Amino acid sequence: xxxxxxxxxxxxxxxxxxxxxxxxxxxxxxxxxxxxxxxxxxxxxxxxxxxxxxxxxxxxxxxxxxxxxxxxxxxxxxxxxxxxxxxxxxxxxxxxxxxxxxxxxxxxxxxxxxxxxxxxxxxxxxxxxxxxxxxxxxxxxxxxxxxxxxxxxxxxxxxxxxxxxxxxxxxxxxxxxxxxxxxxxxxxxxxxxxxxxxxxxxxxxxxxxxxxxxxxxxxxxxxxxxxxxxxxxxxxxxxxxxxxxxxxxxxxxxxxxxxxxxxxxxxxxxxxxxxxxxxxxxxxxxxxxxxxxxxxxxxxxxxxxxxxxxxxxxxxxxxxxxxxxxxxxxxxxxxxxxxxxxxxxxxxxxxxxxxxxxxxxxxxxxxxxxxxxxxxxxxxxxxxxxxxxxxxxxxxxxxxxxx
Amino acid sequence: xxxxxxxxxxxxxxxxxxxxxxxxxxxxxxxxxxxxxxxxxxxxxxxxxxxxxxxxxxxxxxxxxxxxxxxxxxxxxxxxxxxxxxxxxxxxxxxxxxxxxxxxxxxxxxxxxxxxxxxxxxxxxxxxxxxxxxxxxxxxxxxxxxxxxxxxxxxxxxxxxxxxxxxxxxxxxxxxxxxxxxxxxxxxxxxxxxxxxxxxxxxxxxxxxxxxxxxxxxxxxxxxxxxxxxxxxxxxxxxxxxxxxxxxxxxxxxxxxxxxxx
Numbered sequence: 001x002x003x004x005x006x007x008x009x010x011x012x013x014x015x016x017x018x019x020x021x022x023x024x025x026x027x028x029x030x031x032x033x034x035x036x037x038x039x040x041x042x043x044x045x046x047x048x049x050x051x052x053x054x055x056x057x058x059x060x061x062x063x064x065x066x067x068x069x070x071x072x073x074x075x076x077x078x079x080x081x082x083x084x085x086x087x088x089x090x091x092x093x094x095x096x097x098x099x100x101x102x103x104x105x106x107x108x109x110x111x112x113x114x115x116x117x118x119x120x121x122x123x124x125x126x127x128x129x130x131x132x133x134x135x136x137x138x139x140x141x142x143x144x145x146x147x148x149x150x151x152x153x154x155x156x157x158x159x160x161x162x163x164x165x166x167x168x169x170x171x172x173x174x175x176x177x178x179x180x181x182x183x184x185x186x187x188x189x190x191x192x193x194x195x196x197x198x199x200x201x202x203x204x205x206x207x208x209x210x211x212x213x214x215x216x217x218x219x220x221x222x223x224x225x226x227x228x229x230x231x232x233x234x235x236x237x238x239x240x241x242x243x244x245x246x247x248x249x250x251x252x253x254x255x256x257x258x259x260x261x262x263x264x265x266x267x268x269x270x271x272x273x274x275x276x277x278x279x280x281x282x283x284x285x286x287x288x289x290x291x292x293x294x295x296x297x298x299x300x301x302x303x304x305x306x307x308x309x310x311x312x313x314x315x316x317x318x319x320x321x322x323x324x325x326x327x328x329x330x331x332x333x334x335x336x337x338x339x340x341x342x343x344x345x346x347x348x349x350x351x352x353x354x355x356x357x358x359x360x361x362x363x364x365x366x367x368x369x370x371x372x373x374x375x376x377x378x379x380x381x382x383x384x385x386x387x388x389x390x391x392x393x394x395x396x397x398x399x400x401x402x403x
Numbered sequence: 404x405x406x407x408x409x410x411x412x413x414x415x416x417x418x419x420x421x422x423x424x425x426x427x428x429x430x431x432x433x434x435x436x437x438x439x440x441x442x443x444x445x446x447x448x449x450x451x452x453x454x455x456x457x458x459x460x461x462x463x464x465x466x467x468x469x470x471x472x473x474x475x476x477x478x479x480x481x482x483x484x485x486x487x488x489x490x491x492x493x494x495x496x497x498x499x500x501x502x503x504x505x506x507x508x509x510x511x512x513x514x515x516x517x518x519x520x521x522x523x524x525x526x527x528x529x530x531x532x533x534x535x536x537x538x539x540x541x542x543x544x545x546x547x548x549x550x551x552x553x554x555x556x557x558x559x560x561x562x563x564x565x566x567x568x569x570x571x572x573x574x575x576x577x578x579x580x581x582x583x584x585x586x587x588x589x590x591x592x593x594x595x596x597x598x599x600x601x602x603x604x605x606x607x608x609x610x611x612x613x614x615x616x617x618x619x620x621x622x623x624x625x626x627x628x629x630x631x632x633x634x635x636x637x638x639x640x641x642x643x644x645x646x647x648x649x650x651x652x653x654x655x656x657x658x659x660x661x662x663x664x665x
Binding site: 014023208209210211213214216217220251254257258259261293296297300306307308309310311313315317320321322323328329332 | 457458461464465467468469471472473475491494495498502505508509512515521523526542545546549552556558560561564567570574599600603604606607610614635
């Protein structure tokens, strides 16, 4: 019944939803600003974004230097031609924004025309920089053009591998530095209660910012204190929010979004205006409106159901995908452990030929996983001639259906 | 092959501003099929795509956070105005807000979907790459992807669930006084955020397709999606959907090509 569309407590409004939705319920400012609601996954981090120091197993073809690097490099990817791991590390540190480690001769990373021709719908240009620029949101361009005098410390930025996330995504180091800065992928989460890592302070002016509802509330409170979104200045807002790591660039772009968001709905819906001016009588209003309302409500209900369903399935799918990867990682780890053991065994053994135990059957419960074939190739890379089975290393590998 | 087609269709059905933000699956596939796919180039392209996802996702998320707050304030003001009244004068505004809530919910779900489909595309293209070149790029690269901002959808999902709760609380289930589905059909496309609706359905179709089980099913494949087992009366709603689509000509392309729901 449409008449009972109210928000009274009869509907068993869950208390948690209540407090987060209606600021009428008194909460101290303190509580609001410092209340953590998010799991670690949203935070900049130690857990979230792994800096280059974290070793990531990467593809390794037979290394001339032997087993010490055993497939590890500092968070970057080794190209097929790469021969020594020390060269890897060096090129990581000296290149401005490397994506992959390349041997010196491939330092120039503008994409060769023949590989890219016709692959993209953009107007023909081989340079990634100009293409990437068109994709940037407005806030990024704003950050480029702001002249507030908060220049980041370029040398620290470029020289310090700890600050610069080596997992960054820009393929061409040749493009304009300012643009590189913006697209540095180090995620930066700002919250008044978060502790900022010291070396990131000079970079934060250009980092991507990830807002939270709490931080936004602080922003809105500041705006209101300053007399509204039209009167408030970014500098004042920044000061009021007083969140370490938040920069004026962030505030500026957020303010612009905020103004736009408030302006738009007021064009279409003015809750102050008296509604239903055009209909003649109350009776007409009631009868006509009721039917249409019901239909519209029904349609909305259906739409909502479909959306809910999609979301539910997305969450399920995501969980599954994570599990799959987690399982894969575990197996990979097991296999590598096994491999290490075998290396040690080989070193320890006196005879030239080492017998290859069935590594995959003992360490991998399912021998048909691709992990097994990875193991074989790594093993055969370590000792030159022995190959466990006739598995081809090329493209003809087939995945066997798992029951 | 199937996925490429699916993502293309989803892109077509997606909101216009989103269309060039998706993974360029086909182009990447073409690169892989070329005689000597250079890993550095491939990785470079993937990284650029990831950067694109991150930038777009984070910006949308920021917009959602702002909108989320604004919608709360609107409801609050409306509550203050009409209080316990069942004033017919407010019916329009309430209806308006309800529509906005549903559409907002829809957009957020679509962003989660955006994240997922791009992730899935990356996983698939990496699998293809390894298959083609005999490499082992997939595993470490995917680990990196899992840490990316665009993959971390927890906040948006949380907001989605909050609004579901709000909707249930604010607008309890109405008795069905609908006189046949025909009128709903006409109304649904007009009043119910057609773009969002179609996009949502397209996304669901894609997911079902992807989870049907494929010839290359293996360790990294998702188990089949069995939509008929859900608690939601999905079966009923899907036949309703089918009916609606059949009536509504503008959606007929979607259904005659894809629909295989039995």
